Amino acid sequence: MAELSLQHIDKIYDNNVQAVFDFNMDVKDGELIVLVGPSGCGKSTTLRMVAGLEDISRGKLFLDGKDITAKPAKDRDMAMVFQNYALYGHMTIYENMAFSLTLRKEDKNVTHKKVLAAAEILGLTSQLNKKPSQLSGGQRQRVAMGRSIVRNPKVFLFDEPLSNLDAKLRGATRREILLLHKRLGATMLYVTHDQTEALTLADRIVCMSMGHVQQIGTPMELYDKPKNQFVAGFIGLPPMNFLDVTFENGALRGKGYTVSLTDREKAALGAYNRKELILGVRPEDMESRPDGEAGDVTLEVMSNENLGMNTLVHGHAGEGISITAKLGGWRDYRRGDKVPLTFRRKHFFDKETTEAIREGGE
Numbered sequence: 001m002a003e004l005s006l007q008h009i010d011k012i013y014d015n016n017v018q019a020v021f022d023f024n025m026d027v028k029d030g031e032l033i034v035l036v037g038p039s040g041c042g043k044s045t046t047l048r049m050v051a052g053l054e055d056i057s058r059g060k061l062f063l064d065g066k067d068i069t070a071k072p073a074k075d076r077d078m079a080m081v082f083q084n085y086a087l088y089g090h091m092t093i094y095e096n097m098a099f100s101l102t103l104r105k106e107d108k109n110v111t112h113k114k115v116l117a118a119a120e121i122l123g124l125t126s127q128l129n130k131k132p133s134q135l136s137g138g139q140r141q142r143v144a145m146g147r148s149i150v151r152n153p154k155v156f157l158f159d160e161p162l163s164n165l166d167a168k169l170r171g172a173t174r175r176e177i178l179l180l181h182k183r184l185g186a187t188m189l190y191v192t193h194d195q196t197e198a199l200t201l202a203d204r205i206v207c208m209s210m211g212h213v214q215q216i217g218t219p220m221e222l223y224d225k226p227k228n229q230f231v232a233g234f235i236g237l238p239p240m241n242f243l244d245v246t247f248e249n250g251a252l253r254g255k256g257y258t259v260s261l262t263d264r265e266k267a268a269l270g271a272y273n274r275k276e277l278i279l280g281v282r283p284e285d286m287e288s289r290p291d292g293e294a295g296d297v298t299l300e301v302m303s304n305e306n307l308g309m310n311t312l313v314h315g316h317a318g319e320g321i322s323i324t325a326k327l328g329g330w331r332d333y334r335r336g337d338k339v340p341l342t343f344r345r346k347h348f349f350d351k352e353t354t355e356a357i358r359e360g361g362e
Helices: 041-053 092-104 108-122 135-149 167-183 194-200 219-224 229-234 263-268
Strands: 004-012 019-026 030-035 058-065 079-080 155-159 187-192 204-209 212-217 242-248 250-256 255-261 275-281 286-288 298-304 310-317 321-328 336-344 345-351
Touching: 004 041, 019 041, 019 212, 030 041, 041 079, 041 155, 041 187, 041 204, 079 135, 092 108, 108 135, 108 167, 135 167, 167 194, 167 242, 187 194, 194 219, 194 286, 204 219, 204 229, 212 219, 212 229, 229 275, 229 345, 242 321, 255 298, 286 321, 298 321, 310 336, 321 336
Parallel strands: 030 187, 030 204, 079 155, 155 187
Antiparallel strands: 004 019, 004 058, 204 212, 242 250, 242 275, 250 255, 275 345, 286 336, 298 310, 298 336, 310 321
């Protein structure tokens, strides 16, 4: 397939609004990279610059070591799958999938073999004589993917391809994309605002905010060692809880609670004595204590969300601090119940810079 390199890429529009700032990344051959972040963070703009649908204001784009910064989209050997399928309603599924090869005047027998092979991969063989209007949303998205597969491009680009599907279809189509990637060994760039898609699909994730890359790493790296408070709050569902605390006398003190620390945690916070910082705790890193035992905080329950094997418990700790805990099993807490919680894993962030505080200054 292909290696891709984005070097110091900027996007500045005519009105001097900058959408992307100094984007740097090397994509390995066969790697699936997911760009994730809230709406307006610059991820789709970056993908469109890679595709050639947007001009690059500054920086260079290389494909297999060749500078393609100024190459038009049609000469980049990339295929893009859009959010809205972009299928021709008057054509059959077969004709839609064959369209790009027909434009290139590919031999009809070769085209036929490529379309049948792509249809077999995507489970569309029985649908080839139908029109797009006769298919479900998930099937139409597979047709859009099939149209890309027949081109055998060097790079596949996906721009929020699942956002028009319902939750069940999103899950099924997400698995199909993952299987497709494994089967083709293709280089893929995938844009989404859904961090579940990012965590389940990516070899590496690029987390963006306001045009800036916040962190690039494996899903586990972004989940387990977020670089800053933004990444910590964006990656993970439900999102991480953040508490304002002060490090004092070997413990973290908040408004109405005190959190104990291990010796390693105390050492990591050595430079923050008597200073304010942010304590981050994921809902799944909390556990309830038996009645009568003290915890790091006491949660006053406001509501429960029973999810079967787990329950999300929402409430307050200390003076008006909102907290969500993800506790094992089915819980039937009532509004106003007091639940002592301990924190199995803690994250620390500098209050001024929002950067993560690591053990040993990592």
